[in-house]
Structure formats: structure tokens, C-alpha cells
Amino acid sequence: MSSTLAGRYGLHAVVRTKDGWAVPHAVVTVTDMSGHQVVRMDADAEGTVLTEPLSPGVYTVVVTAVGYAPIASTAIATASGSAELGVLVLARQGGVELPPPGVWTIDPAHSKVAATAQHLGLSSVQGRFSEFAGRIDIGTTAEASAVVAEIDATSIDTGNKTRDDHLRSADFLDVGPHPVISFRSTGLSPAGPDRWTLHGVLTLSGITREVDLDLAYLGTSPDPWGGLRAAFRAVTELRREDFAMNYNQIVQAGISLIGATLKVELDIQAVQGEPSAQA
Known part of the structure; x- marks a missing residue:
């Protein structure tokens, strides 16, 4: 992404488990206030999500991953197009269930x-x-x-x-x-x-x-x-x-x-x- 390489970026977040491990297969979907999807991308191997700059405004961010309960968060993009969400923590579906016996x-x-x-x-x-x-x-x-x-x-x-x-x-x-x-x-x-x-x-x-x-x-x-x-x-x-x-x-x-x-x-x-x- 040329704009991010140039120092400009949009949504930045890191997806982790509550134990602190990356969730590299997490899918992040960003929609605007009208419900229009503007971004959908996978987290990288470190669980990091870094998008192109967004238009200034309020967005809904939904994070999903196989084996985890989905979460939703609100992000506000500044005039520069960036929105910082920090660490997003996913909880495993079903709590602390073990693998099948x-x-x-x-x-x-x-x-x-x-x-x-x-x-x-x-x-x-x-x-x-x-x-x-x-x-x-x-x-x-x-x-x-x-x-x-x-x-x-x-x-x-x-x-x-x-x-x-x-x-x-x-x-x-x-x-x-x-x-x-x-x-x-x-x-x-x-x-x-x-x-x-x-x-x-x-x-x-x-x-x-x-x-x-x-x-x-x-x-x-x-x-x-x-x-x-x-x-x-x-x-x-x-x-x-x-x-x-x-x-x-x-x-x-x-x-x-x-x-x-x-x-x-x-x-x-x-x-x-x-x-x-x-x-």
C-alpha cells in the first residue's frame, strides 16, 4: 500500500487473544454509518491490521475469527484519515472448553x-x-x-x-x-x-x-x-x-x-x- 508506506494509514489495530497471542486469521470489516462496507481485510501474521486512510468520520469495526466470539467496536477517523483502535481482544467461543476428548x-x-x-x-x-x-x-x-x-x-x-x-x-x-x-x-x-x-x-x-x-x-x-x-x-x-x-x-x-x-x-x-x- 503506497500511502501507508509513505507514512499515511487508516485504521490501525492489533487482534489478540486474552492470553496475548496474535490471531493472524482474524477478519476485520469496517462499515460507515450508512452500513456500507468500506474495508474488509485479514490480520497479518502478528495479528496487525493496517488499512489505507479512511474518510473522516465514525465507523463500525467488526472482528471475526474461527473459534472466537465476534466483537464490534467504534472507530473515529481523524482529518488525516487515521483511526487508532489499539489491541482488540477476542474471547474463545464456549469459554475454556478443551478440544474434543x-x-x-x-x-x-x-x-x-x-x-x-x-x-x-x-x-x-x-x-x-x-x-x-x-x-x-x-x-x-x-x-x-x-x-x-x-x-x-x-x-x-x-x-x-x-x-x-x-x-x-x-x-x-x-x-x-x-x-x-x-x-x-x-x-x-x-x-x-x-x-x-x-x-x-x-x-x-x-x-x-x-x-x-x-x-x-x-x-x-x-x-x-x-x-x-x-x-x-x-x-x-x-x-x-x-x-x-x-x-x-x-x-x-x-x-x-x-x-x-x-x-x-x-x-x-x-x-x-x-x-x-x-x-
Whole structure:
């Protein structure tokens, strides 16, 4: 849009869930006071909507998205044609319902498993695992649900071969004798609307420890292949020393090459059914 690139824009808004996640598939419709539709567009990958300048006046803005209750808001375009609505929050339809009970299979092609470590106390380095699998058994209640997953430790990728080879060594992941990282849930307890603490045991570098993950359920949606998908996000923090990853290097008094903790982030899409049932 040439006018927006030139610094002029119309309606600006960001569509989010109440957990703060973007809703990139949201559709925003803008109508004038006579009911005439003047704009209809999708939010971008960050949930942002930015239109061409509008004629000065009052507008009705309706936001819809699959799996969410629609909302309406009033926007007033100034003489410059801009209208700022800020963050528009969508609530999931049906409140905090879980996905339908049964087996759900993690889809690695549309999921992310990543770990981030501090580097020199200044910046961070993120590594992603490209090979993993798992299943989620949704019960009739959240507490009756369970998760099992396995990660190929050799698939770590930080974008630097030398660093990746070191991470696979006995100083860190020790992939020779321990090529698989495994997780098995042991329980689930509520932590707020759409949020839970997922309790489980993690086996990493041959060492098993209890871990808790902060889990958010992001909703369900049909996919283009006739399936049904559920989305989740989970985060936790691990101490390297708990898994005997004690390697470090002091580069300056009080400053370590690598931080003592790892931030683990999981963005998961799961498809309803066993793997053989997927398209």
C-alpha cells in the first residue's frame, strides 16, 4: 500500500487473544454509518491490521475469527484519515472448553520446540529441534488428560555447525548414548482461565527430573485437509546443572560464556486422531 508506506494509514489495530497471542486469521470489516462496507481485510501474521486512510468520520469495526466470539467496536477517523483502535481482544467461543476428548497427534511440520540460552550475559542463542513426535490424550476433564513426547536430540540446530556439534557432545546433550529426549506428563492443575500447569518427568542426557510447564490452550480450528487441529503453547525453565550440563567458560570476572538456565518454548499444533488417520 503506497500511502501507508509513505507514512499515511487508516485504521490501525492489533487482534489478540486474552492470553496475548496474535490471531493472524482474524477478519476485520469496517462499515460507515450508512452500513456500507468500506474495508474488509485479514490480520497479518502478528495479528496487525493496517488499512489505507479512511474518510473522516465514525465507523463500525467488526472482528471475526474461527473459534472466537465476534466483537464490534467504534472507530473515529481523524482529518488525516487515521483511526487508532489499539489491541482488540477476542474471547474463545464456549469459554475454556478443551478440544474434543480422544487422541491428538503432534504435527512437527506446524510446531516448534526451542531452547534459548543467554550468551555472554548480553544476548541469547536459540536452538530448535527439527525432529520430534508425540501424542496428547484429551480426557473428559483437563485433569484426565495426558501428554507423551520424544525429541531427537541429534536434530538440534542453532544455525552454527561448530556450536551444534559441541551441543551434541558429552558436554551438553550427550547424544551418543542418549539420542532421545523424552517427556511424560504426570498431572495437570489449573492456573487460570485457559491456563494450566503441566506436571511431568523429563529425561535429558540420560537424567530424569520432574518439571512443570506453563501451558496455554489456544483453541481449535478445522484445517484444509479435512482434519481438526488444536493449538497449545508451553514454556518452562531448566537449570543446566540439573541435567549434568556443567560445561562453561568464564570469559571475564563474573561473566560466563553460557547462562545457567535454559528457556524452553513449545508451540504445538496437534491433529485429531492417530498418525495413520491424518491426511
